[in-house]
Amino acid sequence: MEKLGAAVGVAKTTISGYENGNREPPLAVITKLAHALRTTADYLLGITDAEEQPFLSPTADASAEAPFFHWNGAELDEQELRTIRDFIASIVAKNKRRTSEERSS
Amino acid sequence: MEEVIISLKKFKTSKELEKLLARLDGGGGQEYNVSTNLLRLYQEDLIGRAEYLAIRAKVLMGHYFGRMRQRYPDLRGGLYFYDMDALRIWNASVSHLPDMFNEYTQGLSVEQDVPDHYPAPVYTSTVFRIEDVLRSDHPVAANHREMYKQAAIQSFVTLPLLNGGESIGYQFISARCPRAFTEAELTFFSAASEYLVRELASIKSFMIRQLEQSR
Missing domain, CATH: 1.20.5 (Single alpha-helices involved in coiled-coils or other helix-helix interfaces)
Structure with missing residues (x-):
């Protein structure tokens, strides 16, 4: 939880709040969470069941x-x-x- | 009061969407994540789930076919929905097929491809290939030979998009010369089909409605 919090730039108590439903992450944090968890914002928001978007990966040259x-x-x-x-x-x-x-x- | 709120929401929706359109048209010098902005509109209830997913699916299909063409430059692809009730096919994708062919598949009736007592054209339910369109005596090749000729399609393979047991459509991969399709190619396309069907199944009806309106 601490690692995830550090990866997205929020406190671990905030992550805990997201997990137990006491807090709603803003869109910017959802996007970072998706990146850290190697999934998509759409999946985290429950818009799709697809955990990944294999054809929509960022440009290879970072x-x-x-x-x-x-x-x-x-x-x-x-x-x-x-x-x-x-x-x-x-x-x-x-x-x-x-x-x-x-x-x- | 409720009417005022609805009216304000409509106003905001139009304003936000027009702002997005202006941004897409005019640029502005900074990088712009289209996904995040659409997601924000969805979260604010300014566009619907189906609308968001349909745009996402279009982008996804474009990227898939882009990747396919990088890997197999001699191939072109398109993705089609099959409407079982109307026996029509609809072009779902940002296709790299010629415009004429796309026009032709905006609700193309495929009644002639459905043999008696069989519920659907063969290419919607199974991997189906014609390696030489001009020489093939298969009824599907014969039924559409003129169209294939005009679109410079000399060979093709179709891969069904199966959702559960039901076909929602198929991938159509073609080449400008007669050719066989290798196992490696078919494996690549099949893996994509499995993924694409998950993306497309829930928005098929919405997208067909959109296509009907734009006919």
């Missing part, structure tokens, strides 16, 4: 500069960014459509 846009260290290329962008744009459009439908009804 000394290289952090990529501009990345997914937990794994670089995102133009096509992936376009896909993410289109997907978010579709959510925005859907929300706008829903709002205007609600207004007109």
Whole structure:
């Protein structure tokens, strides 16, 4: 517990609080915990059952500069960014459509 | 009061998402972890679980196919959902197949690939390979030969995405020349299938709905 606390930069009593459910770790700590425990933030948050993301590992060259846009260290290329962008744009459009439908009804 | 809260939340959602879009469009000079920012929106209930997972799955599939192409540069891949009720296939992935082929698989009916008394096309439930599309007399090759020709696909292998006993879709790996697929290649693709199915099973319906709307 002490080691884990040191790895993520919080006291061991804080880790104990996370474990017994008395405290909620902030997102920045969840990300560090995921890294220290070699799992994913999604898994720790219960969003998925998959403990690892074998195809989304950080760029191999650790000394290289952090990529501009990345997914937990794994670089995102133009096509992936376009896909993410289109997907978010579709959510925005859907929300706008829903709002205007609600207004007109 | 409740209406005001809902309205404020909608406003915040749109604002946050538009901020994210602007960031993706404009850059800004600093490194940016897209995952953490989407996760924050999810935690604040500004995007849904399925939406977050769908974006994550898209990124994951893109990286998988990127890795596949590094390892096997002559191969291209795509991932397809199979809608058993509608007998249609949907392109799920950020595919490296030609656009024409992707367009064609945005809800392609595969009725002609389902033999009588058999519940699904063979390629959705088993590893299926055609090593020479032009010469093969298999009905699947014959049914889609023209499309394969246009997409410069001369050989392919499919690997099912099996969730429990049910197929949710398949990987489609193709080459521009006739070729056999080695055991090492198939092992690599199969291992990926096992992982990908865990990611995709829970969001299949959501993603098909999205694809239907974008048709």
